[in-house]
Amino acid sequence: MNVLETITKLRAELNQHNFNYYVLDNPMISDYEFDIKLKELQDLENKHPEFFDENSPTVRVGGAITKNFETVPHENRMYSLDNSYSKEDLLDWETRCKKIVGEVAIEYTCELKYDGASISITYENGLLKRAVTRGDGFQGDDVTNNVKTIKAVPIKLKGDFPDKFDIRGEIILPFAGFEKMNQDLIEIGETPYSNPRNTASGSLKLQNSAEVAKRPLDCLLYSIVGNNLDLTTQNEALQKARDWGFKVPNQSKLAKNLDEVFQFIDYWDVHRHELPYETDGVVVKVNLIQYQEELGYTAKSPRWAMAYKFKSEQVSTVLNSISYQVGRTGAITPVANLEPVQLAGTIVKRASLHNADQIEKLDIRIGDTVFVEKGGEIIPKIIAVDLAARNPNAEPTKYITNCPECNTELVRIEGEANHYCPNFYGCPPQIIGRIQHFISRKAMDIEGLGGETVALLFNAGLVSNYADLYELQKEQIIPLERMAEKSAENLVKGVEDSKNVPFERVLYALGIRYVGETVAKKLAKHYKNIDALANANILELVLVDEIGEKIAQSVVQFFDNQENITIIERLKQYGVQLEINASNDTTVSDKLKGKIFVVSGVFEIYSRDDLKKAIENNGGKVGSSISSKTDYVIAGDNMGPSKLEKANQLKIPIITEVDFNQLING
Template sequence: MVAEAGATGEPGDPLAARREVETLREEVNHHLHRYFVLDDPELPDSEYDALYDRLVALEAAHPELVTPDSPTQRVGAAPASTFVEVRHDTPMLSLDKCTSIEELAAWETRCRRLLDEGDEPDYFCEPKIDGVAVSLVYRDARLVRAATRGDGTTGEDITANVRTIRAVPLKLAGRDVPPAVEVRGEVYMPLSGFRRFNEWATAQGERTIVNPRNGAAGSLRQLDPAVTATRPLSMFCYSIGEIGERASHESRHSAVMEALRGWGLRVNPWGRRQASLEDCAKYVNELLAVRDGLDYAIDGAVIKVDDFSLRDKLGQVTRKPRWAIAYKYPAEEASTVVEDVDFQVGRTGAITPVAKLAPVFVGGVTVSNATLHNMDEVQRLDLHVGDTVFVHRAGDVIPQVTKVVLSKRPSDARAVHLPSHCPVCGSAIERFEDEVVARCNGGLKCQAQRKERLRHFASRHALDIEGLGDKLIDQLLGEGLVDNPADLYRLTAEQLGGLERMGAKSADNLLAALDTSKRTTFARFIHALGIREVGETTAATVAARFRTLDRLLEAELETLQEVEDVGPVVAARIVEFFADEANRGLARELHETIGIAWEVPAEVPGESLPLRGQTWVLTGTLEAMSRNDAKARLTGLGAKVASSVSKNTTVVVAGPGAGSKRTRAEELGIEILDEEEFLARLAG
């Protein structure tokens, strides 16, 4: 029955008004469910709007009848000043990853090894939505809290924003809804909605959204729910958590999905139970074949053991379950035209050609630039300005040109040549015979190199100075406030306050971040200096060997070459860097004057190095520490850390995602440790 939507005036009888409001709510919620969850509307928009408007009018006339779960109350919270932290009762786990059917089979083999004889797992497969993981908590069937995943243990309360998503029911339906249940899923921005929003934003002169995932994440973190309500968001639910007692008495994940659907929650129609690994492999390929036709971005498929009792046997490692894995698809490709080639200058003066492209949508992002790496790559591709090229996003992140369509080359296509002078400072560009990369020889008189040096110094894997981004670095250099990294620590609130879009609070936050960055590790400090050829891994190895700045400054070429994984080229780069008095002075100033410091571990006598003579290999993902920190710990105990498994390997540390290296270790009978066992070994 549809409520009478055309009535004028309000019922004089309060009881009649209550009955009509309840009927209207039921009807509006029914049609919201048909439209946003089932994608099967029963009414034209005009008739739905009439129902909704009637409900709004009745509730305005009878405010005592308004309830929190009314569809009119999706937007109502006042703008917040910040987001409140929320602790998840059950951690929201991340997933191990694989990129081939062989790696998927290796995962199943590991699972079977942990199960009892006679256990026959079947599986549940679903798309891996490229969105934002959220947790919904319902009590007495009403939505009472929504939170982001955060770090898996602690997220942010986004209840007011999630209430604006019409695919999320404010009240669950059905008779078997538990008193309390946590539902987990992925909030995403449909591709059609993403395109419509950007068309509108462009017409209005507003800022467009970079890609659907960023759009979803940014929309959920709006302090004003009214802004979120304007964004085209939706949600698929994929699991339940636990609150108090187990929220569902179902024994299988597939049954839980049916329960969620019955409660009015949106479940992906591509979620399917599979009887065998072979069926899972077929599913992965079928989903990939229809990927381009979906109205949401996916970057793979998720495969889960369906039976909860088998999941309990398999357990988890650190923050990843053993009973599930994400199958990642190859990067997407698209064709477009090269409109020009620019040359960018890096931290060490490296000149990188960058293709300027006619904008093309690939991998969920509109791409207009793609790296060409170096002139050898330009020549290998035989790339000309005007060419039609294929572009893909490497790791679905960095756009790269993979192929030139020579048959489409226009007659006026222009060859690409390396410029003779730096496009930023005008210094000569040099290319040495033993290097692929050409470089500006302007050094730190080149503003591009100074900027990139500051960017590197502040980056996440170096000193990790939060809030020091590109635009601010440009302003600091342009105003003459900084010239090198040490100058950052001499900035004052007054100086920062005079910069564009830098209020008092932002200035205080940056100064606090600079102060925090003074407490670091020696490995991060070495990496932050920006020595050529010295990345995170090498910095960690060098830090473990020398431990103090004085020792590193005095290290001779022969001594450096004795360090594991530091060959003659890297050793020469380090000696060359510190032979420059400006670099040497900067390092001392940062440590001794500015006060950037780190804990110096106690020196271990050579005869007491417990892992001396052993060769270890690290593979997969580590959660408790970075790969470089793990390597530093091992080398500090005397071990050699190798990049491949051989008969000379002593131990393999295999985190989630370990593939061929783990398989090779098993074939050779080499000891394999998971992360928990590795940490215990280090502690012992």
């Protein structure tokens, strides 16, 4: 089998495995086996760029940067739907339909209404060509690079698909993925996202498609639009879309009349809480496409479809008390403690009150009867107070002025909604939270030490900061609750092994506000060691690639604190890696600093990978696509004609690998 045949076979296999996993929810191989095949394909494509295919499964990992999203017109307008809130509204709608198509029996297709970001995806000859947001319905933003990273979206279709068509759907963020993203944000002291819908919509406009690829987005499709599609019913269209490889939920149903529509609505009004993603209603469509064409459109909506919106499930209960939680960064979160009540399939005992402004806005008081609903179908929230039921003697709520844990007077920074406890080094939850962050998997990953054990160590007086971990002795740990000799040995060994964790992860582990994994890597690579970083000022920091003023200020504030400096000096003494290991530092020079290169073609002196490494080792950056920001295109044999044309249009210098050698060695 020649190289092209191997590449073609791997692409077909990987596309099928993606379909099995993300559409059918029936994986046939392990994640590890999939990753091995993907790596094999990536290596072959890098060595043989002449076989480049923009529809390869390797595009799923992202990497393209979109600085400005081009606004493009929809070939077929995207209409919005009329909403109904009662079964009477649907009966009136059917009457209006029959005035146009006649007194005939009308069948309907019932589909769940997904709460996400609307998308229109164009396919030509079975290949994904463009993905565009709804926008104003007439035009939207081209987000093709980002949508290609969503693995439920087929890049290449199968079966008897039309030559060209648009398919519409919703980009969604399932609850499990949303919760995981919020946990990661909380871990670095950031504010969590408000709801899955807005987060999904915002993800489509991220400039770096590699970041989009990291988000667990999904795409549910429901409408095919185009000319000469040879489809007779909506129900048939849904099945055709499934056959071509699209993820079309199986919850849709053909209803012979409105009575069956009402049965569908009643069922899902109860069972929607069992779904892994948000749904806020049912979309009812006239099934026969001939009738759809007769019914046509109003100025805003199709006459042949109607959205039935579920009422947000609400319950009333009593507010028993308000407690205040202290986070790792000192942020105070007020929590409503409620009389337990069933809501959306779960027992709710607590709800977030967010901040002092929210409490004042609701004028909520202890003993009030309050109305609770699930915000975004996931987080319980209090939406109103039943003032008619209020005890006339109820006192207005006074927001706490001192930390509930250490009694330090709270502060509120101008322009921020939260109050903070400034006792960064003496407030127990903040101390425990920082140590828990330090030992977490993405940071020091200390085996044998978990979050509960950190709390035990702190409460026993054995640790008061993360440097103290490196002085722990087995004999000190054994007396702790649930600790045996073997557990104590594993903990001490895990701490010792963490001294081999590389600098960039140690920097992330320190818990500097706004310094997540990616920022820590950037700073570690730029400054090489902790001392150089500690001595950097705000101006120097913002000149580092992708470091903004907020991050720079946070870094400077961290190193201005003498207690932090003392802890870092102790970590040095214990042997923790606080500089880049020379054997891992591949930097040769900064001759290419600030320059962006795009590599295209086949080379003789370098392999493509070696060429990219040489660029980065000399301070340059490798771009994935040509733009006005590109400084040079390094061209080999068989350079892609589209890249050549774009480079010429933008008047970007095209150099050979020999020219590149002179740049770094001359």
